Amino acid sequence: MTTRTGPGPRERLLDAAKELTYQQGVGVGVDALLKAANVARRSLYEHFGGKDGLITEVLRLSAAEDEAAYQRAMQAAGDDPRRRLLAVFDRLGDVIAEPDFRGCRYLGAELALADPGHPGHDVIRRYREHVHDLLEGELRALDHPRPSHAADQLLLLIDGTLAVGAVRPETHPAAAARQLAERILDD
Amino acid sequence: MTTRTGPGPRERLLDAAKELTYQQGVGVGVDALLKAANVARRSLYEHFGGKDGLITEVLRLSAAEDEAAYQRAMQAAGDDPRRRLLAVFDRLGDVIAEPDFRGCRYLGAELALADPGHPGHDVIRRYREHVHDLLEGELRALDHPRPSHAADQLLLLIDGTLAVGAVRPETHPAAAARQLAERILDD
DNA sequence: CAATAGATAGACCAGTCGGTCTATCATTCA
DNA sequence: TGAATGATAGACCGACTGGTCTATCTATTG
Numbered sequence: 001m002t003t004r005t006g007p008g009p010r011e012r013l014l015d016a017a018k019e020l021t022y023q024q025g026v027g028v029g030v031d032a033l034l035k036a037a038n039v040a041r042r043s044l045y046e047h048f049g050g051k052d053g054l055i056t057e058v059l060r061l062s063a064a065e066d067e068a069a070y071q072r073a074m075q076a077a078g079d080d081p082r083r084r085l086l087a088v089f090d091r092l093g094d095v096i097a098e099p100d101f102r103g104c105r106y107l108g109a110e111l112a113l114a115d116p117g118h119p120g121h122d123v124i125r126r127y128r129e130h131v132h133d134l135l136e137g138e139l140r141a142l143d144h145p146r147p148s149h150a151a152d153q154l155l156l157l158i159d160g161t162l163a164v165g166a167v168r169p170e171t172h173p174a175a176a177a178r179q180l181a182e183r184i185l186d187d
Numbered sequence: 188m189t190t191r192t193g194p195g196p197r198e199r200l201l202d203a204a205k206e207l208t209y210q211q212g213v214g215v216g217v218d219a220l221l222k223a224a225n226v227a228r229r230s231l232y233e234h235f236g237g238k239d240g241l242i243t244e245v246l247r248l249s250a251a252e253d254e255a256a257y258q259r260a261m262q263a264a265g266d267d268p269r270r271r272l273l274a275v276f277d278r279l280g281d282v283i284a285e286p287d288f289r290g291c292r293y294l295g296a297e298l299a300l301a302d303p304g305h306p307g308h309d310v311i312r313r314y315r316e317h318v319h320d321l322l323e324g325e326l327r328a329l330d331h332p333r334p335s336h337a338a339d340q341l342l343l344l345i346d347g348t349l350a351v352g353a354v355r356p357e358t359h360p361a362a363a364a365r366q367l368a369e370r371i372l373d374d
Numbered sequence: 375c376a377a378t379a380g381a382t383a384g385a386c387c388a389g390t391c392g393g394t395c396t397a398t399c400a401t402t403c404a
Numbered sequence: 405t406g407a408a409t410g411a412t413a414g415a416c417c418g419a420c421t422g423g424t425c426t427a428t429c430t431a432t433t434g
Contacts, residue, residue: 160347
């Protein structure tokens with residue numbers, strides 16, 4: 001019988017940290033992370049240099065995944081840039097409806113990382129810029145007169161949707177934001 | 188010479204906690220709060236029963252102040268409900284521009300209080316409902332066809348503005364949100 | 375087989391966490 | 405004057421914090 005190797009300590013740690021830092025905030029203890037990942041204490045410091053390194057790497061990975069998810073949602077919506085952009089808000093509706101949705105991971109981290117020098121802040125900032133550029137590209141394809149400004153507004157709607165989704169999900173923020181997005185696209 | 192009494196320990200503690208829990212998050216240590224307030228450890232437990240009680244009371248007080256600030260901003264804008272509602276976004280622009288703006292206190296607390304049973308969650312929820320009702324009242328005065336739904340959308344814009352203001356303030360989110368708000372009012 | 379590298383468990387560290395406690399001081403009021 | 409009240413300082417508690425360390429085990433590789 002072949003020994004089923006499975007993911008190594010580094011990956012287990014990243015997976016557990018992605019989950020726990022989202023559900024409990026970046027303030028979770030190292031012990032909880034190690035226990036959830038079933039990984040030796042030392043491995044954390046070998047692979048990431050410390051808790052901050054792990055958190056930063058989790059943010060980096062999550063950002064890449066979320067960017068890919070946005071692109072996938074848009075791709076699945078076809079070729080019409082308008083439909084592709086609106087598909088983003090349909091996806092947000094699904095995200096909010098997930099049973100353990102807890103708001104925007106990046107905003108949570110941004111507010112919780114009190115040290116302004118923490119490398120996580122840069123990762124978060126870059127992520128926003130990437131999403132902005134993604135939206136702006138679609139708006140250009142739509143021949144929108146002010147694609148960058150409209151992308152800023154769509155980003156604001158996305159953030160608002162995730163914030164409201166965390167506190168008042170019963171008001172269907174994704175649908176409300178989608179209506180507002182349509183008007184931005186109509187400019 | 189009369190002994191200048193000044194605010195008592197309870198009020199000093201509330202003031203310091205309001206400031207510190209905003210700047211550093213609700214994760215600040217009790218020692219830091221006591222030191223900043225120049226208050227004996229025991230006084231915290233006498234007055235608030237513990238850290239959670241203090242945090243909850245800070246949220247309650249802040250909510251009352253912020254509701255009053257919204258009302259003041261609207262009142263200063265005159266009698267036209269449309270101007271009054273748009274004044275909210277002008278005020279948000281000022282709030283974001285404050286040098287130590289750190290995002291929405293309530294969203295930060297919502298995401299940081301991992302325990303869903305923490306009494307702070309209720310306070311936050313009620314605060315959102317109050318602001319919603321405040322907005323809805325103005326929309327009714329405007330004869331808006333769907334005042335509650337429009338209030339939900341304005342609230343979403345407010346949350347989005349504060350979120351973007353925390354990460355990308357240079358994109359002037361308050362002005363961008365104001366433009367979108369105008370369209371909601373035009374329905 | 376032997377050597378090396380990576381992962382393991384877990385002891386250990388100083389520091390901090392939220393919270394309880396005793397003792398002292400100042401004010402007010404009877 | 406004396407009792408009561410409320411605030412003070414700060415010792416103290418067990419639990420936990422992030423981080424370092426040693427020692428052991430295991431898997432690959434030469």
